[in-house]
Amino acid sequence: SQTIHQWPATLVQPVGSPLSLECTVEGTSNPNLYWYRQAAGRGLQLLFYSVGIGQISSEVPQNLSASRPQDRQFILSSKKLLLSDSGFYLCAWRSGGYGGYTFGSGTRLTVV
Amino acid sequence: QQQVKQSPQSLIVQKGGISIINCAYENTAFDYFPWYQQFPGKGPALLIAIRPDVSEKKEGRFTISFNKSAKQFSLHIMDSQPGDSATYFCAAAPMNRDDKIIFGKGTRLHILP
Numbered sequence: 001s002q003t004i005h006q007w008p009a010t011l012v013q014p015v016g017s018p019l020s021l022e023c024t025v026e027g028t029s030n031p032n033l034y035w036y037r038q039a040a041g042r043g044l045q046l047l048f049y050s051v052g053i054g055q056i057s058s059e060v061p062q063n064l065s066a067s068r069p070q071d072r073q074f075i076l077s078s079k080k081l082l083l084s085d086s087g088f089y090l091c092a093w094r095s096g097g098y099g100g101y102t103f104g105s106g107t108r109l110t111v112v
Numbered sequence: 113q114q115q116v117k118q119s120p121q122s123l124i125v126q127k128g129g130i131s132i133i134n135c136a137y138e139n140t141a142f143d144y145f146p147w148y149q150q151f152p153g154k155g156p157a158l159l160i161a162i163r164p165d166v167s168e169k170k171e172g173r174f175t176i177s178f179n180k181s182a183k184q185f186s187l188h189i190m191d192s193q194p195g196d197s198a199t200y201f202c203a204a205a206p207m208n209r210d211d212k213i214i215f216g217k218g219t220r221l222h223i224l225p
Contacts, residue, residue: 041220043216
């Protein structure tokens with residue numbers, strides 16, 4: 001069966017520090033992968049998506065970047081965090097054919 | 113910009129009542145309409161989904177009604193329970209998996225005990 005792993009679950013980082021969030025998918029190949037951010041009590045904001053290794057599309061200009069070094073690995077990074085980067089970060093994947101996204105359990109990032 | 117418009121933003125329902133959340137879409141290229149349920153601190157989870165070739169899909173207390181001509185679909189939660197209190201997102205997905213799924217902005221549902 002397919003599973004998605006996202007870590008860490010919680011992260012507190014000082015302003016100006018770097019960030020690396022990792023997401024991996026098991027049990028499928030060539031998934032489409034997505035990074036979303038959700039502010040408290042708000043909707044889902046798509047940040048990046050990838051349809052293949054090394055292919056990254058950015059939805060919103062910002063302080064973040066994404067990379068896909070392997071087929072089932074998606075990484076969200078920042079060189080210097082801002083207070084406004086705080087939020088709930090969600091990784092998701094989609095396989096071929098009919099179906100929606102499967103989301104990870106999320107990472108709560110607090111920048112202090 | 114393709115949109116999925118979801119209403120209401122928030123909803124309070126008495127235990128045992130019917131919760132109704134509505135969504136409307138603009139693009140006829142969508143052919144899969146999922147609903148997601150999200151509890152605080154958790155990722156959204158697929159609740160129920162429908163394809164546009166049917167007008168209704170029921171799974172337990174959850175029903176999707178779909179009106180293709182009006183480009184509208186809705187989620188009905190029968191006999192609403194306090195455990196149903198969560199945020200619900202409707203979405204519209206194109207068949208081409210490389211195209212993005214479009215989400216509504218969410219509805220915060222609170223069921224009064």
